[in-house]
Amino acid sequence: MSFIEDADVGTTLPELVKVPTAVQLFRYSAVTWNAHRIHLEPDYARKEGHPDILVQAHLHGAFLAQLVTDWAGPRARLVKFGWSNRGRAVPGDTLTCSGRVTAKSGDTVALELLEINQRGETCAQGSATVRLPSRGDKS
């Protein structure tokens, strides 16, 4: 859990590392009722020019959202969150999510977020605005 008193411009978030599997992609597609074959069938994904089945765009976003909420803690409130998909990822890739405070105003911080693969290539980049609790708040 993070407090506003401890967050300053330049503060970095603890990294979140994800290694998606085919099972994870299957379950993410199932729960979002996504039948898009590039996430299900390796042969079909290759036919569209991809190396393997692709990590869903929203799953990249979910990893970056988790990076933020893990750091901020349950009493923080996400005001805004966004990401854009910049590169593909496939099962077995090691995706490292990192973030940094870029601005602070009152009880609110702005974050920049990045997800890279094991080759250092950007898969997604994002930003968030988060209201953090204060050490002086009654819990």
Add this chain to the structure above:
Amino acid sequence: MTDTERTEYLGEVRALDFQRYAVAVGDMNPIYFDDAAARAAGYPGIVAPPNFLTSIIEWGLGPLENEMREDGNHGNAIAEKLIGMKPEDLEGLRMMGGGNEIAFGDPVRPGDAVTLTRRFVETYERPSRMGKLVFIVHENTYTNQHGRMLAVVRETNIGAR
């Protein structure tokens, strides 16, 4: 004239659905699973993960298999989702998600009955390593049964030729 805005009732949020979502992501934050933990964090009870609402492709039954495009997307994707686009402009495109910019309103809770208004914003093209890319942008507003805003999302979908 193509419709550029449409409002539809999506359905009711169930705890099990967003909890399975969290399990699929690998995000076991207690505020999604444990009412006491959520109350300690200032919520009335468990809440959905922040990007749960906007990640659901289909809230209802979805298309039958014979109503799908070859790629598994809805054959009537324009009417269902990509409103404001012309069918011929989507022909043969390989579709990918491009990202979201989400502004959050009230927390999403079990039993919330969700309505979505989709509004077409713009479409534009850019060259890339994958060939010409078509960007399709919508602004989607999710509200609950009390008329409270849950999220406003600027959603980008990308099609590759």
